[in-house]
Amino acid sequence: MGPASGGDSPHPAFLHGDRHESHFSVGVGQVAGESGCGPPGPGREERSGPEDAPAKDPRQTAVQASPRVGVRIPDCLHLQLAALPVGRGLLICDPSRRGTRSSTAFHGASSPTSRNVTRIRAVLFDLGGVIFESPLHTIASFEAERGLAAGTVGRIVTEAGGEGAWARHERGEISTEAFERGLRDEARRFGVDLDVAGMMRRIEADVAIRPRMLAAVGRLRDEGFAVAAVTNNWKGLNAPSVAGHFDVVVESYLEGVRKPEPAIYRITLARLGVAPRQAVMLDDIGANLKTALKMGMTTIKVTDPLDALEELGALVGVRLL
Known part of the structure; x- marks a missing residue:
């Protein structure tokens, strides 16, 4: 987002x-x-292929790789240090093969030989x-100021789903004008008269x-x-x-x-x-x-x-x- x-x-x-x-x-x-x-x-529909x-x-x-010195890593990260690569990146466990832990990782050792370690x-x-x-946070403030229940905008967008105005606009399928009309229509199904343009202006003003x-x-x-x-x-x-x-x-x-x-x-x-x-x-x-x-x-x-x-x-x- x-x-x-x-x-x-x-x-x-x-x-x-x-x-x-x-x-x-x-x-x-x-x-x-x-x-x-x-x-x-x-x-x-997504393309298929090995991830x-x-x-x-x-x-x-x-x-390009660059050498790295040793760093201290919390035990909770479940790092596998059986083999370490030369160059950039930290070794971490494959999520499907966790089970070993270590508290310190050092870079610049031998190339990895274990299947359950990966460089970041x-x-x-x-x-x-x-x-x-x-x-x-801006949307929450906007809802409060307009007397709308917290989470109203989120529920409207969620109900519309992947073919709703919000999602279609994010995919570049409709214009800003069509987006505003579409989201207003979706809001009316919830009994809400939503000032879409006003809400978006507020969001823009708060970008930091x-x-x-x-x-x-x-x-x-x-x-x-x-x-x-x-x-x-x-x-x-x-x-x-x-x-x-x-x-x-x-x-x-x-x-x-x-x-x-x-x-x-x-x-x-x-x-x-x-x-x-x-x-x-x-x-x-x-x-x-x-x-x-x-x-x-x-x-x-x-x-x-x-x-x-x-x-x-x-x-x-x-x-x-």
């Missing part, structure tokens, strides 16, 4: 300037009633709610970067990790520029797929040139992380940004705070 933009380039205009027109998704349809790991929403192999994409670039080479970040402050999260992105790049932003979005919002901080930016409305559909993760991994088990995904929506986890990625749910950075730093062996 996060900002997006207009423009014809693969990385749209707002992401490259100081502030340009764009829009970002709130992910409210995935939040209502979720306990942190809800089922993926309806989506398009373990690095995806192919002609735009991907080679990822890339980190995928959601935008809204991770790199940016969560727009869900989390400086420490963005600084962590830069730190990861300095340490040789590939970093990507993967976001559900649409055109129209004035948002701060972030594209220069990432190696890859993948936006739902440009790709025609949205989280939690597996295709958007495959696209991102392909452009990074990594396999799912070589990647960590940060998102504030449990359903989005459920898909990533099922594909083989390590996941971190962002509730408190500092807690998430501490967890990520432990996973990759880089001090981020």
Whole structure:
């Protein structure tokens, strides 16, 4: 969930300037009633293929390794240290083969020989709610001010599902005007007269970067990790520029797929040139992380940004705070 933009380039205009027109998704349809790991929403038919192999994409670039010193890792991460790779990345257990623990990881040893260890080479970040402050707080305030029960907008979007106005707009299938009409019509089925345009203006006005999260992105790049932003979005919002901080930016409305559909993760991994088990995904929506986890990625749910950075730093062996 996060900002997006207009423009014809693969990385749209707002992401490259100081502030340009764009829009970002709130992910409210995935939040209502979720306990942190809800089922993926309806989506398009996905391509089949092995999830373990690095995806192919002609735009991907080679990822260079860099040596790493030893780092202290909490026991709770279930790290397997039977064999260690040379170069970038921390060894972690394959989620399906956990069982051994260690408290310290050292890099620069012999190449891995155990099947249940994997190097982390890339980190995928959601935008809204991770790199940016969560727009869900803005929606909650908007509901309270308009006398709506908490979670009303989320329930409306959830009920409409993957073919509702919100989801279709995030996939770039309908215009902003059609989105606003569609969401108003969906709200009326709940007996709600929803000021969609007013709500979206409020969301836009409240967009703000989390400086420490963005600084962590830069730190990861300095340490040789590939970093990507993967976001559900649409055109129209004035948002701060972030594209220069990432190696890859993948936006739902440009790709025609949205989280939690597996295709958007495959696209991102392909452009990074990594396999799912070589990647960590940060998102504030449990359903989005459920898909990533099922594909083989390590996941971190962002509730408190500092807690998430501490967890990520432990996973990759880089001090981020």
